Amino acid sequence: MRPSSYVLCVPLPETESSLLFHGYSGAVDLVSTRIAELLTGPGTSKGRLKDRLSTETLAHLAARGYVTEKSVQAEQAYVVELGRRVHEVMQRHSSPGFLVVPTYACNLRCPYCYEKGLRQKGKDWMERRMSSEMIEAAFAAMDRLAGTAKRRKALTFYGGEPLQKANEATIRLLHKRAREKGFEHFSAITNAVDLASYEDLLGPQGKISFLQITLDGPPSVHDRRRFLPDGGGTFDRIVRNIGLAMERGVRVSVRINVDRTNAGRVAWLKQFFFEKGWTRTHLFRAYCSPVHGSVCGNRGEGGFASHAEMREAIQGEERKNEGQESPSSFQTDGLTPALQKRILAHLSQTGDLPFWRTAFCGSNMAMYLFDPFGDIYPCWEIIGRPEHRIGRYGPGLLTLDPEALRRWHHRSVVQIPACRSCPYLFFCGGGCEAFAYRATGRFDKPHCFEFQRHFQEAALGAYRAWKDRRLETTPHRGG
Ligand code: SF4
Ligand code: SF4
Structure with a gap:
């Protein structure tokens, strides 16, 4: 047994507790900071987990996905296949x-x-x-x-x-x-x-x-x-x-x-x-x-x-x-609130399937922009540059370029090698493809845009909102 490579820890300020998110099982748990550190802290080893956790706790953590018997490579292969299927x-x-x-x-x-x-x-x-x-x-x-x-x-x-x-x-x-x-x-x-x-x-x-x-x-x-x-x-x-x-x-x-x-x-x-x-x-x-x-x-x-x-x-x-x-007041940063909303939905969810995000935006799903020259683009950041078009249209004509479509509409987070080992992958989606291209000249690179930092803030906000909501809906005893 070893800690899964996809455990996310969000420490709750001024408490001895942390939120644990699992990157692909969908689990979210409130645990003691001691357990969170055992799972995500530096130097966690097989021996330490067994020595320091009760059999019952270890079994519970395993059932939620936080500890695993899979090797690092086997777990990553599992994630890649899961992402491929969900994206499809x-x-x-x-x-x-x-x-x-x-x-x-x-x-x-x-x-x-x-x-x-x-x-x-x-x-x-x-x-x-x-x-x-x-x-x-x-x-x-x-x-x-x-x-x-x-x-x-x-x-x-x-x-x-x-x-x-x-x-x-x-x-x-x-x-x-x-x-x-x-x-x-x-x-x-x-x-x-x-x-x-x-x-x-x-x-x-x-x-x-x-x-x-x-x-x-x-x-x-x-x-x-x-x-x-x-x-x-x-x-x-x-x-x-x-x-x-x-x-x-x-x-x-x-x-x-x-x-x-x-x-x-x-x-x-x-x-x-x-x-x-x-x-x-x-x-x-x-x-x-x-x-x-x-x-x-x-x-x-x-x-x-x-x-x-x-x-x-x-x-x-x-x-x-x-x-x-x-x-x-209004949001001085539109990214964190949107993420907070998604994490809140994740926390409030009662069904089985988590709200995974396998791609960053519509450009990686099914977005089509039609320009006056007969070019079709997948993303508004790259319009007007025919080298990025995904197809052509005109009277009696519609052709799509399979290679360009693969690059854009089929770009899921698990196709970006650097994202495959990232515990945030199904919350993030791999970042903006156009920005990744601008920064690196490659489409299969991540564009993190400080996602980890946004996630930590958004998860705290979502947890507080979730707690408030539960207080509001909990019936009070007595008068
Ligand atoms: S000049 Fe550019 S940024 Fe300004 S309104 Fe026109 S398209 Fe938008
Ligand atoms: S873009 Fe960065 S934060 Fe997002 S999944 Fe990839 S490596 Fe992780």
Whole structure:
């Protein structure tokens, strides 16, 4: 018997207890720190376990997967096979995600834009817009890719800037044809500068019901980062259009792209959102995202290496202004709360199958982005770079490249050699493939993005929420 290589320990501060998670059995247990250290501490040996644990405890730990008779190699082989099978099942049940890029052109010139590299292709290339023939061809391809399964049909507009005024005819045709094809849910990643031109397309039913919009700080900061080609600012227009969208029942997620130059202005935005009354509606949410650059490697000035690094910078700035607490709050790091939610679901689960994540995102399952040139991409981080496309479409044409599909849609965490021995693997999924490629030039490398640190924080938060929930639902005795 030896400790499994897939034991995760989360010490509970100010107690003598720790949470133990098992990386592939799905077990979670509250144990004494002594036991946790025996299983995960340095120098754990076969002899020590037997000497220091009762037969009963050892049997219990074995039943939960924390100790095993398998060799390190045999256990890893088991994990690889488990991951392969689970990923296959998940892929079979996943709905394809469809996005359209009506054009790569944008009406802004943000200095940190991923498109900087693409602009070298020239004005004509950037401004090519999806023709009506290509729109028909894209829907024909989506019909084939979706197959016969009756699944929720959703379409996302992406770019460039999809909802710029110059795209009006294209977007209206895309929306009309999508409705005729049975699409019900629409969303857009937009800078919202020209959103008023699409007012009648905004709404909860069969219209664009979700928007991701970026604001980077107060006008003096935002307008220096997200400006028009002539240098004009956009803050006021965007704010007006966020209000307009929510009046029409659209859910808006405001993203704040944070680097070291605006980390100190996040607090201003918190206050601003509160004063606008936005934080009191369920339609609104906001979150920070580190300016990390994309495959082109354009991290810009003062970018962060991870969410945690960004959060520290924001909190550091907030501490400087202690005493000026903002009346509203939002997640300064969108990653940990999402992970916390998943771990809470894991803790609250009553069924047999754990909520494993065998891949990082839809790009490793069934995501398809259609661009105006007839290229199909699996991920928005690499669009416009034909070397990364997974297929081609056009009138009467749909071809998929099996090798590229294997690289993207079939990339599960157990296909990344460095992840196979990682106890976090089925919580993490192996990280972003595009970022791994940018950092290493290889697709089969991990992109940890400080996942272990996020997990430790998220697991603590999830455990506290789980305990609170149990207290709420435990009936009280007596009066
Ligand atoms: S709005 Fe988006 S696509 Fe347009 S320049 Fe800014 S970051 Fe790039
Ligand atoms: S990306 Fe890093 S944290 Fe995630 S499974 Fe792989 S090695 Fe572990």
